[in-house]
Amino acid sequence: MCFPVFSQEYKVPPEVIKSLIEADPQPIISFNDDGSLGLVLNSDGYQSIDDLAKDELRVAGTRLDPVRYTSSRMRYYKSFSLLETKTGEEIEVEYPENGKFSFFQWSPNEQKIAFTNTTNSGVELWVIDVNSRKSSKVIETHVNDILNSPYQWFNSNNELLVTLKCNIDKPEISRTPSGPIIQETTNQNAPSRTYKDLIKNKNDELLFEHYACVSLYKVTLNGEVSSIIENRMIKDYELSPDQNYLLTEEIKKPFSYLVPYYRFPFHVSVINLDNGLSNLIADIPIDEVRPKGFDATRVGIRSVSWRRDKPSELYWVEANDGGDPNNNVEHRDIIYTLSSPFDPSSANELARTKLRFGGITWGSGKFAILNERLWSNRNQVTSLLDTDSRTISKILFDRQYDDIYT
Incomplete structure (x- = not known):
């Protein structure tokens, strides 16, 4: 008969094994x-x-x-430094002790590097000054990086577009259901793929709406902020390139x-950053039903x-075959372009x-270099696209992407 033994600690292997595993x-x-x-970014093995x-x-x-408003499966860097490639000299940089660092990105002029530091209370935004070798916190408010990258640099090199946590309270979760969960069926036949960790009830809906909510702000390196979007579920x-407009989903x-x-x-919308006006590019419906096959996609x-x-x-x-790879058409997809004033009917x-x-x-x-592929036959085609005449001028590669000899 086995009995539980309480207050045990994790056992540690011999040093020769420990040093190998923890390298x-x-x-x-x-x-x-x-x-x-x-x-140079250094991380732990585990x-x-x-x-x-x-x-x-x-x-x-x-x-x-749910505490830090970030991915629970994020892997972090524990330290970093700068490397002079000509001399091989590694230069130390000042940064927070015992930090958990991620999302490193050079500024456009490469004189600064932004990154995030995850603490016990949330995710902070920091910037390294390459010349002084020092890092500083940009803003006290925590960012939200659950659905997307927490920031993008502006070309000014002194401003960032940041996804901040929404300043709203967490929803009150009731243990008592307010009613039954009702799902409707139609007479449409379709394969049903299964996914993990889906919404199961009204409580899950409230929680997702809360944690997906972000506010987009323009933030200067001095900590000055100006609002662009408040309290929206922005997934991208x-x-x-000229940074006059912002594309959002x-x-x-x-x-x-x-x-x-x-x-x-x-x-899908485009926001004019000068006057704040927004143009709706597309209203994408829910994507629950697709045709059968890995090459299937949604319409629109x-x-x-x-x-x-x-x-x-x-x-x-846009799919030209209704999103169904079983439909026999000459061309499966069509690529469109659209300039200001961003009227979708003028694309x-x-x-x-093909x-x-x-x-x-x-x-x-x-x-431009255009890539197209089909999973069903592993065919991949890479072409040279003449964007002036809007024609494919030359096929560069036509191969099977799982054939290591091509």
Whole structure:
């Protein structure tokens, strides 16, 4: 018969094994554009017992830390330094002791580096001055990085666009259901993929709405703040290359009990940062039903982003086959572009892909590299796209992406 033994501690292996297991992994190095300076990031091999034991909320396909408003599965760096590549000299930088660092990003002029430090109470935003080798906290308010990156640099190098925690109270959670959970069915046949950690009841809805809420602020390095968006469920945002506009994706209700948050309804909008006016680009409905197959996608606008070779021009993709890979069509996707004043009815067709759109790399303004692929036959095509004539001028690669010999 076995009896529990109380007040036990974790056993420690012999030193020869402990030193092997606890050896630090190789550091990660992020270089500036000319390669003259590197940021050396050091991490632990494993998460601590304290990190693994902290509270975790699983809702809408996310796993989050309900105290710090960040991902509960975040891996952190424990220290960092600067590296002079010509001399090999590693330069120490002042930073918070016993910190948990993440989200490092060079400023546009590469004279500063922003990062976050996760404390017991929340996530702080800090900036390193490359010349002085010192770091300082930008703002006292904690950021929220549950659904997206907590900041983006402005070209001024002295301002950041930051996702701050909403200044609202946590919802009151009732243990007594207010009513039954009702789900409707239709006469539409569709495969049903399963997901983890979905919304299960009204309490989960309230919790997700609270933790997904952010306020977007322009924050100077002196701590001055100006509001851009208040208390919205922003799942993605992106500044235009000329930084006159802000592209946002805002989650809307109703929430789904069948799919994660990234398939909830959302609005795609462009905000003019000078006057605050907003243009609705697309109203994306809930994405619960898709055709069968890994190459299936939703109908309507998707993959909206800024062209990197234009000051402020959007591009997006729309399925030409109804999102169903079983439909036999010549072109599966169509790429569109849209300039100011951002009227979606004025969008122009840029190109068509025979396979599913797989991404685009913008060049000098005349050419771009277009990728398309199909999971069903592992085919991948990379082409040179003439953006002036809006034609594919040359196919660079046409291969099977799982064939290591191609």
